[in-house]
Amino acid sequence: MTDSTRASVSDNLLELGALKPGIPVKRSVEISNVGRNALLIKDLVTSCDCVKATLSAETVNSGESAEIQIEFTPEETGEFFKDVYIYCNTEDSPVCIQIHGNVDE
Numbered sequence: 001m002t003d004s005t006r007a008s009v010s011d012n013l014l015e016l017g018a019l020k021p022g023i024p025v026k027r028s029v030e031i032s033n034v035g036r037n038a039l040l041i042k043d044l045v046t047s048c049d050c051v052k053a054t055l056s057a058e059t060v061n062s063g064e065s066a067e068i069q070i071e072f073t074p075e076e077t078g079e080f081f082k083d084v085y086i087y088c089n090t091e092d093s094p095v096c097i098q099i100h101g102n103v104d105e
Contacts, residue, residue, distance in 0.1 A: 005090050006035035007060075009068075009097060016072065016101030024073045029097055031086060032065040040089045044068065047083040050075050051099065074103040 010030040019025060033039035039060040044053040050073050057066040070084055079102045085094040 004036040005039055005088075006033070007039055007086070007088055007090050007095055008032045008034045009086070009095060012097055014070065014097065014099045016099060019072075019074045019101050019103045021074050021077060021103055021105070024071050025101075026069065026071045029068045029070060030065045031060065031068055031095070033060040033062050035090075036062055037089075038062070041066070041086060042089070043085075043087040045085040045087065045094070047085075051082050051084060053084045068097075070097070070099065072099055072101075074101075077103045077105055 014027050016025055041055055041058050041060065044055055046053055052071045054069045055066060060066045072082065080100065082099040084097040087094045
């Protein structure tokens with residue numbers, strides 16, 4: 001890993017607000033390469049099966065971006081915090097995106 005490979009996400013916290021159980025919500029987040037070397041995204045890991053994350057590109061050249069599609073399907077009522085971890089070739093890997101909201105009946 002090298003300090004000349006750096007990543008920046010467009011939103012570290014996705015506020016989803018009030019949701020209903022069983023109704024999926026989709027959001028997208030942009031991950032940008034703000035370093036000099038190619039950003040290599042090795043894996044996306046979510047904190048539960050209720051969150052799915054997909055990536056538009058595994059290699060992001062300097063000055064370019066890739067899109068991460070995140071889909072959350074609420075299962076239980078109440079306030080929630082979920083995470084998407086982006087494992088890449090940066091010193092601060094993994095990069096974390098937190099998802100927050102409240103599921104009402």
